Amino acid sequence: xxxxxxxxxxxxxxxxxxxxxxxxxxxxxxxxxxxxxxxxxxxxxxxxxxxxxxxxxxxxxxxxxxxxxxxxxxxxxxxxxxxxxxxxxxxxxxxxxxxxxxxxxxxxxxxxxxxxxxxxxxxxxxxxxxxxxxxxxxxxxxxxxxxxxxxxxxxxxxxxxxxxxxxxxxxxxxxxxxxxxxxxxxxxxxxxxxxxxxxxxxxxxx
Amino acid sequence: xxxxxxxxxxxxxxxxxxxxxxxxxxxxxxxxxxxxxxxxxxxxxxxxxxxxxxxxxxxxxxxxxxxxxxxxxxxxxxxxxxxxxxxxxxxxxxxxxxxxxxxxxxxxxxxxxxxxxxxxxxxxxxxxxxxxx
Numbered sequence: 001x002x003x004x005x006x007x008x009x010x011x012x013x014x015x016x017x018x019x020x021x022x023x024x025x026x027x028x029x030x031x032x033x034x035x036x037x038x039x040x041x042x043x044x045x046x047x048x049x050x051x052x053x054x055x056x057x058x059x060x061x062x063x064x065x066x067x068x069x070x071x072x073x074x075x076x077x078x079x080x081x082x083x084x085x086x087x088x089x090x091x092x093x094x095x096x097x098x099x100x101x102x103x104x105x106x107x108x109x110x111x112x113x114x115x116x117x118x119x120x121x122x123x124x125x126x127x128x129x130x131x132x133x134x135x136x137x138x139x140x141x142x143x144x145x146x147x148x149x150x151x152x153x154x155x156x157x158x159x160x161x162x163x164x165x166x167x168x169x170x171x172x173x174x175x176x177x178x179x180x181x182x183x184x185x186x187x188x189x190x191x192x193x194x195x196x197x198x199x200x201x202x203x204x205x206x
Numbered sequence: 207x208x209x210x211x212x213x214x215x216x217x218x219x220x221x222x223x224x225x226x227x228x229x230x231x232x233x234x235x236x237x238x239x240x241x242x243x244x245x246x247x248x249x250x251x252x253x254x255x256x257x258x259x260x261x262x263x264x265x266x267x268x269x270x271x272x273x274x275x276x277x278x279x280x281x282x283x284x285x286x287x288x289x290x291x292x293x294x295x296x297x298x299x300x301x302x303x304x305x306x307x308x309x310x311x312x313x314x315x316x317x318x319x320x321x322x323x324x325x326x327x328x329x330x331x332x333x334x335x336x337x338x339x
Contacts (some may be wrong), residue, residue, distance in 0.1 A: 026252075028219065034248055044227040063243035070251035092210040146229045147221065166218055167225040198217055 033074055036081050037066055040168070044089055047163045050151050051093045061096060065089040086164060086178035097156075150200045158193035161186050 015052040041062060049095035073084050153161055157179070164175045165186075175190075176183045 030248055030251065033251060034244065036245060037244045041244060041256070042232055042237075045232060045236065045240060046225065046229045059236065059239050059243070062240065063246070066247035067250050068241050070247040074251045115227070140227055143224050147224050148228065162221075163225070166222050167229070169222075196215065197221070 003155065026141050031073060033070060033081075036078060036085075037069075040082065040085060041066070042087070043168050046167065047160075048085075048089060048093055050159060050163060051156065052147065053152065057096055061089060061092040064092045065083035078103050081168065082168070083174045083177040086168065086170070090160060090178060090180075142150060146201055147197075153200075154193055154196055157181075157185075158189045158196065161189035162197070165190055 042066065044062045045058055047124060048061045049055065052058050052061065065085055068088050069085045070079065073081065151162070154162065158174065160179055161175060163179055164170045165172075172183045172186050175186045179186060179189075
């Protein structure tokens with residue numbers, strides 16, 4: 001059987017005709033999981049990127065979260081997937097940040113290097129685009145950049161609460177589950193995040 | 207709802223719109239890698255399910271092997287009940303050695319050891335036994 005046979009199910013004969021109810025349930029579940037992951041992957045990447053500020057690390061964190069959700073929790077009801085997925089993602093992000101801290105301490109003892117090997121300078125990528133951009137797009141670019149910078153300056157828990165509530169649209173209870181804290185803590189972190197962002201970006205929005 | 211809440215709601219709406227725009231701008235390379243990661247996760251979920259069923263169907267065979275191993279281990283370590291430890295050929299059992307050491311008569315006997323007499327007596331005893339049989 002091919003590895004992704006379950007993904008090809010919409011184009012094959014319906015499982016009910018074979019009388020295999022279990023297989024049909026698995027195909028339905030796989031389709032639901034695929035739909036769920038496709039729906040959260042971009043936002044999850046942005047959340048990981050806001051915390052890790054490194055594209056490859058963010059991709060790794062999202063991939064690990066997807067794998068763990070699929071392996072360990074795919075049998076759970078789909079309405080539980082979102083808080084579980086973000087809980088796993090937050091754990092992965094925290095692990096990576098800890099590893100990075102340890103690596104930083106070790107590297108501090110080593111001779112200083114000129115540049116980070118992973119960040120090679122690409123003049124083509126760094127060059128400004130020659131395409132004329134409308135004013136609205138430029139304003140949006142500025143707004144995105146300013147918000148991302150302001151988010152980067154927030155304490156981790158405030159950043160986490162703000163992104164889960166605002167970008168992903170989780171309610172307070174789901175955010176509390178994803179963050180592993182009480183609903184009261186979520187409200188506090190979220191309120192402080194909004195206050196801090198408004199203090200920095202207020203004139204941009206009002 | 208107070209004016210402060212209204213402002214907060216507007217701020218949240220603006221922030222959400224900007225963050226969603228930011229997510230929409232994710233480049234094709236990253237989208238492709240996320241797509242690959244998603245397919246890998248779905249494949250892993252399928253693999254996990256197959257492994258679970260495979261483990262279930264192999265359960266009787268694994269149980270039989272475990273039972274056979276258990277029986278083998280029990281038989282290997284089991285000693286026949288009611289039998290005493292055997293003495294090695296040409297050696298006295300340990301209990302007999304202890305009696306020899308603790309018995310004064312036996313020590314005296316050993317001190318006055320007359321080898322030739324005992325060899326003769328043994329030969330007579332064996333010969334007598336053979337002649338009787």
